[in-house]
Amino acid sequence: MNFPILSSLILLPIVGALFLFFTKDKDGNNYTAKYVALFTTVVNFLISIYLWFSFDQSTSSFQFVEDRTWIEGFINYKVGIDGISILFIILTTFITPLCIISVNNSVKNRLRDFLIAILIMESFMIGVFCALDLVVFYLFFEAGLIPMFLIIGIWGGERRVYSAFKFFLYTLLGSVLMLVAIISIYWITGTTDVVQLYEIGIDVKYQNLLWLAFFSSFAVKTPMWPVHTWLPDAHVEAPTAGSVLLAAILLKMAGYGFIRFSLGLFPIASEVFTPLIYTLSVIAIIFTSLIALMQEDMKKLIAYSSVAHMGFVTLGIFTLQQQGIEGSIIQMISHGLVSAALFLTVGVVYDRMHSRLISTYGGLVSVIPKYSILFMLFALASLGLPGTSGFIGEFLILMGAFKDNFLVAVIASIGVILGAAYILWLYKRVVFGKLINEDLKKIVDLNRSEYFILSCLAAPILFFGFYPDPLIKTIEISVTDLINMHNTNIASK
Amino acid sequence: MENLNLVLPEIFISLSIMFLLVLGVFKKDSSKIIFNLSLFVILITAIITINETFSVSRETLFNESVVIDSLSSLMKIITLVGGFLVLVISSSYLKTFKIYNIEYPILILSSILGMMVMISSNDLIVFYMGLELQSLALYVLATYNRDQLKSSEAGLKYFVLSALSSGLLLYGCSLVYGFSGSTNFDIISNQLNSNEYVLTFGIVFILVGLAFKISAVPFHMWAPDVYEGSPTTVTLFFTMVPKIAALTVFIRFLYVPFLNLIDQWQMIIVFLSIASMIFGAVAAIGQTNIKRLIAYSSISHIGYTLAGLATASNEGIQSSIIYISIYIVMNLALFCCLLMLRRKDQYYEDISDLSGLSKNHPILSLCLLVILFSLAGIPPLAGFFAKFYVFIAVLEQSMYFLAIVGLLSTVVAAFYYLRIIKIIYFDKEKDKYDTDHSSWLKFSLTVSTILILLYFIFPSQLIEVVSRINII
Numbered sequence: 001m002n003f004p005i006l007s008s009l010i011l012l013p014i015v016g017a018l019f020l021f022f023t024k025d026k027d028g029n030n031y032t033a034k035y036v037a038l039f040t041t042v043v044n045f046l047i048s049i050y051l052w053f054s055f056d057q058s059t060s061s062f063q064f065v066e067d068r069t070w071i072e073g074f075i076n077y078k079v080g081i082d083g084i085s086i087l088f089i090i091l092t093t094f095i096t097p098l099c100i101i102s103v104n105n106s107v108k109n110r111l112r113d114f115l116i117a118i119l120i121m122e123s124f125m126i127g128v129f130c131a132l133d134l135v136v137f138y139l140f141f142e143a144g145l146i147p148m149f150l151i152i153g154i155w156g157g158e159r160r161v162y163s164a165f166k167f168f169l170y171t172l173l174g175s176v177l178m179l180v181a182i183i184s185i186y187w188i189t190g191t192t193d194v195v196q197l198y199e200i201g202i203d204v205k206y207q208n209l210l211w212l213a214f215f216s217s218f219a220v221k222t223p224m225w226p227v228h229t230w231l232p233d234a235h236v237e238a239p240t241a242g243s244v245l246l247a248a249i250l251l252k253m254a255g256y257g258f259i260r261f262s263l264g265l266f267p268i269a270s271e272v273f274t275p276l277i278y279t280l281s282v283i284a285i286i287f288t289s290l291i292a293l294m295q296e297d298m299k300k301l302i303a304y305s306s307v308a309h310m311g312f313v314t315l316g317i318f319t320l321q322q323q324g325i326e327g328s329i330i331q332m333i334s335h336g337l338v339s340a341a342l343f344l345t346v347g348v349v350y351d352r353m354h355s356r357l358i359s360t361y362g363g364l365v366s367v368i369p370k371y372s373i374l375f376m377l378f379a380l381a382s383l384g385l386p387g388t389s390g391f392i393g394e395f396l397i398l399m400g401a402f403k404d405n406f407l408v409a410v411i412a413s414i415g416v417i418l419g420a421a422y423i424l425w426l427y428k429r430v431v432f433g434k435l436i437n438e439d440l441k442k443i444v445d446l447n448r449s450e451y452f453i454l455s456c457l458a459a460p461i462l463f464f465g466f467y468p469d470p471l472i473k474t475i476e477i478s479v480t481d482l483i484n485m486h487n488t489n490i491a492s493k
Numbered sequence: 494m495e496n497l498n499l500v501l502p503e504i505f506i507s508l509s510i511m512f513l514l515v516l517g518v519f520k521k522d523s524s525k526i527i528f529n530l531s532l533f534v535i536l537i538t539a540i541i542t543i544n545e546t547f548s549v550s551r552e553t554l555f556n557e558s559v560v561i562d563s564l565s566s567l568m569k570i571i572t573l574v575g576g577f578l579v580l581v582i583s584s585s586y587l588k589t590f591k592i593y594n595i596e597y598p599i600l601i602l603s604s605i606l607g608m609m610v611m612i613s614s615n616d617l618i619v620f621y622m623g624l625e626l627q628s629l630a631l632y633v634l635a636t637y638n639r640d641q642l643k644s645s646e647a648g649l650k651y652f653v654l655s656a657l658s659s660g661l662l663l664y665g666c667s668l669v670y671g672f673s674g675s676t677n678f679d680i681i682s683n684q685l686n687s688n689e690y691v692l693t694f695g696i697v698f699i700l701v702g703l704a705f706k707i708s709a710v711p712f713h714m715w716a717p718d719v720y721e722g723s724p725t726t727v728t729l730f731f732t733m734v735p736k737i738a739a740l741t742v743f744i745r746f747l748y749v750p751f752l753n754l755i756d757q758w759q760m761i762i763v764f765l766s767i768a769s770m771i772f773g774a775v776a777a778i779g780q781t782n783i784k785r786l787i788a789y790s791s792i793s794h795i796g797y798t799l800a801g802l803a804t805a806s807n808e809g810i811q812s813s814i815i816y817i818s819i820y821i822v823m824n825l826a827l828f829c830c831l832l833m834l835r836r837k838d839q840y841y842e843d844i845s846d847l848s849g850l851s852k853n854h855p856i857l858s859l860c861l862l863v864i865l866f867s868l869a870g871i872p873p874l875a876g877f878f879a880k881f882y883v884f885i886a887v888l889e890q891s892m893y894f895l896a897i898v899g900l901l902s903t904v905v906a907a908f909y910y911l912r913i914i915k916i917i918y919f920d921k922e923k924d925k926y927d928t929d930h931s932s933w934l935k936f937s938l939t940v941s942t943i944l945i946l947l948y949f950i951f952p953s954q955l956i957e958v959v960s961r962i963n964i965i
Contacts, residue, residue: 139873142877173901179881
C-alpha cells in the first residue's frame with residue numbers, strides 16, 4: 001500500500017490543532033500560535049499541490065484510494081480523489097492559510113482557540129471532498145458544523161448568537177434527512193461505498209425519494225432559494241476569516257455533493273427533478289440579485305451575491321451537459337477565490353472603520369489607491385468580465401443552459417446583467433464619489449500582509465481567466481465519464 | 494445440584510452487604526472504611542461476573558427462574574461499572590453536605606443487588622422481588638439529604654408514583670399468570686397466543702409499569718422533580734444504573750414471554766418511543782435548572798433506546814444496548830462537570846451559573862462542549878454513533894416514520910444543547926469556581942470525555958461485545 005497521502009492531508013491540520021492546544025494562550029498577538037497554524041496549512045497546501053502534479057489526468061477512476069475496515073463488515077473508511085475533488089481540495093488548502101494570515105487585525109481575543117477551530121475546520125472540509133463512502137462523507141459534512149458554530153458564535157458581531165443558531169439548526173435540519181437516505185441506501189443495496197454504488201445503481205423506484213432527501217441537505221447548504229436565509233446572517237456576523245471559509249469552501253460542499261451524489265447515484269431522479277432545480281436556480285439568480293441591489297451592508301450584499309452565483313452553479317450542474325457541469329465546477333472555484341477576496345476587502349476597511357455600511361464610505365480611491373485597484377479587480381471578476389475566472393465559469397454554464405433550455409438560459413443571462421449592476425454600484429458608492437466622511441481621510445492603505453493576501457487571490461483569478469486550460473484538463477475526463485454514465489443509465493431505463 | 498457458581502456474584506454481594514452493615518453499626522466513624530470496602534466489593538463482584546458468567550451462552554437455575562446468558566452478564570457488568578463510578582465520585586459531594594454516612598454505599602449496593610436479580614430474572618416472582626429490592630433502596634437514596642425540603646419531597650414523590658407503578662405491574666403480572674398458568678417466562682411464551690385479546694390488558698399493565706421505571710412519556714412525570722430534588726450524586730445514579738436494569742427487563746419481557754404477541758405491543762413501544770423523543774426534546778427547551786434539563790434529555794434518550802426495541806430484531810436490541818452504554822458514558826461525564834461547579838462548599842446547578850465558563854475554566858468547558866455536542870448527536874462524537882446504530886436497525890425494518898420523527902426531534906434537542914454551549918462560550922463570565930476537585934472526579938471526566946471524543950476511531954469493539962446477544 002502506498003503512502004496514505006489523503007489521510008495525512010486530512011490529519012495534518014488536526015495534528016497542528018493538537019499542538020496548538022498544548023501551547024499557552026496569550027492575549028494580544030500570539031505569534032507562536034499563528035506561525036504553527038500557518039506552517040501547518042502551508043505544508044498542507046504544498047502537499048495538495050504535489051497531489052495535483054502527481055495526479056493522472058488521463059483517467060476518470062479514483063486515485064490515491066485508501067480503503068480500510070472501519071466498522072467491521074459494515075462501513076469502510078474509503079477516501080480517494082478524481083478530477084473534480086482535487087480542485088476543491090486545492091481550493092481549501094489554498095484559502096485556509098490566507099485566512100490565517102488575515103486574522104491579524106480582525107481577531108483580538110482567544111486567537112489560539114480561533115486558529116484551532118480553523119484548522120479543525122480545514123480537516124473536515126478536505127475530508128468532505130475526498131470521502132468515497134456515504135457515511136464517511138456525512139460524518140465530515142456534519143462535523144464541520146461544530147467549529148463553524150463556534151467561529152460565528154464566539155468571534156462574531158453583535159447578532160452572532162442568533163446567526164450561529166440559525167446556521168447550525170438550518171443545516172442540521174437539512175442533513176438529518178440525508179442520514180435517513182444514506183441508511184436506506186445501505187439496506188437497499190448493501191453498501192455505502194460510492195464507487196460500488198456507481199456500478200450497482202439504485203433501483204428506480206427509490207430514486208426520487210432518496211434524491212429529495214439528499215436535495216434537502218444540499219439545498220440548505222448551497223444555499224438555494226428559499227432556504228438561503230441563514231447565509232446572509234451567518235456571513236454578516238462571522239469574523240472575516242469565518243466568512244471567507246463559509247463562502248469559499250463550505251458552500252462548495254453542496255455543489256460538490258450535487259455532482260458526486262445526486263447526479264452520480266440518482267441519474268433518473270436528477271432528470272425528473274431538473275425543472276425544480278431550474279426554477280429554484282433562476283429565482284435565486286434574479287431574486288437575490290435584486291435583493292443584493294438594495295443592501296446597505298457590504299457583507300450582506302456579497303452574501304446575497306453568493307446566493308445568486310450558487311444559483312448559476314446549480315443551474316449548470318443540472319443542464320447535464322459537458323459545458324454546464326465544467327462551467328459549474330470552474331464557477332465554484334472562481335467564486336471561492338472571488339468571494340473570499342471580496343470578504344477580505346470588506347474586512348480591510350471594516351478593521352479600520354468598524355463599519356460595514358456602504359454609506360460610511362465613499363471616495364476611497366483618493367486615499368487608498370492600492371486597495372481600490374484590487375477591489376476593482378475582484379468586483380469585475382465577480383460580475384464575470386472576460387479575462388477573469390468568473391467569466392469562464394458563467395460563460396460555460398450559460399452555453400450548457402442554452403443547449404438544454406433556451407428560456408432558462410435567457411432569464412439567467414438577465415441575472416448576469418443584474419450581477420454587474422449591484423457589484424458596480426457597490427464599487428461606485430464605496431470607492432468613487434466625494435470624500436464626505438472626515439474619518440476616512442486618516443485611513444491607511446493596505447499593509448504588507450493584506451497586500452500579500454489580496455495579491456495571492458488576484459493572481460489565480462487573472463491566470464485562470466486567461467488560461468483556464470489546467471482547470472479544464474483536470475476535470476474534463478471525470479466530467480465526460482460522469483455524463484456518459486448518466487446517459488447510459490437513462491438509456492437503460 | 495445447581496451450579497451455584499453462576500449466581501456467585503449475587504451471593505457475594507448480598508453477604509458483603511450484611512457484613513458491611515454489621516461492621517458499620519459496631520464500628521464508630523467507619524464511613525470511610527465502608528466506602529472503600531464497598532468499592533472493593535463492587536470490583537470483586539464485577540470480576541466474579543466476568544469470570545463465571547461471561548462465557549456462558551445460556552443456562553437456567555432454580556427451576557428455570559433465573560437465567561444467565563450473554564445479555565444478563567453484559568448488563569450486570571455495565572450496572573456494576575456504573576455503580577462503581579457513581580460511588581467513587583460521590584464522596585466529596587456527600588462530605589460537603591455532611592451526609593457522608595455508611596448507609597449511602599450500603600443502599601447503593603443493595604439496589605445494585607436488586608438490579609442484578611432483575612437482570613437475571615426469568616420468572617415473574619423473581620423479577621418482582623428484584624424490582625422491589627432496588628426500588629426500596631432508591632426511595633431512601635432520593636431522600637438522602639433529609640435536611641433539605643426538596644430532597645424529602647423528591648423521595649416522597651418517587652415513592653408514591655413508583656409504588657403505584659409497581660401496583661400496576663403486579664396487576665399485569667397476575668393477569669398474565671391467569672392466562673398462562675405459570676410465572677415462568679419460557680412457559681408463558683409457549684402458552685400465550687395472540688387470540689386472547691383480554692391478555693392485551695396484562696401486557697399493557699406490565700409495559701406501563703416498566704415505562705414508569707424508565708420514565709418514558711407519558712409516564713415520566715416523576716422524573717424531573719425527583720432528579721431535581723435528589724442529591725446530585727443520587728441523580729447521577731438514577732439516570733444511569735436503574736435504567737440499565739429496567740431496559741434489560743424490558744427486553745426480556747418483550748422478547749421472551751410476549752414474543753408471539755408482537756402485534757399487540759409493537760405499536761405501544763413505537764408510541765412510547767416517539768412520545769418520549771418529542772416530548773423530551775420540546776420540554777427541555779424552557780428549563781433553567783441543569784438537573785431538570787438532564788431529566789428531560791434523559792427522557793428523550795430513552796425514546797431512542799425504545800426505538801431500537803420496537804424493531805423486534807436482534808440488531809434493534811443490540812443497538813439499544815449500545816445506545817444506553819454510550820448514553821451512560823455521556824451522562825457520567827456531564828455529571829462530573831456538574832459536580833465541578835462548586836464554590837466555597839456550595840454547588841451550583843442553574844444553567845445561568847455556567848455563563849462564560851470558558852474564560853476561567855477552558856478545559857472544563859471544552860469537556861462540556863464535547864459532551865453536549867455528543868448528546869446532541871453531532872458526528873464524529875460517540876452520541877452520533879449511538880443514534881446511527883439505532884436508526885440503522887429501525888430502517889432495516891422499514892419503519893421510516895419512526896426514523897424521520899426521531900431524527901427531526903434531534904434537531905429540536907440540538908437547540909437546547911446549543912443553548913448551554915452558547916451560555917458557556919458566548920456569554921459574560923462569572924466568578925471562578927473552585928478547582929480542587931477529587932482526583933477520581935477529574936479522572937472520570939477525562940476518561941469519559943476521551944471515550945466520547947475518540948470513539949469513532951474504534952467503533953467495532955463495542956459492536957463486537959454486544960453482537961453476542963441473540964435473544965430472538
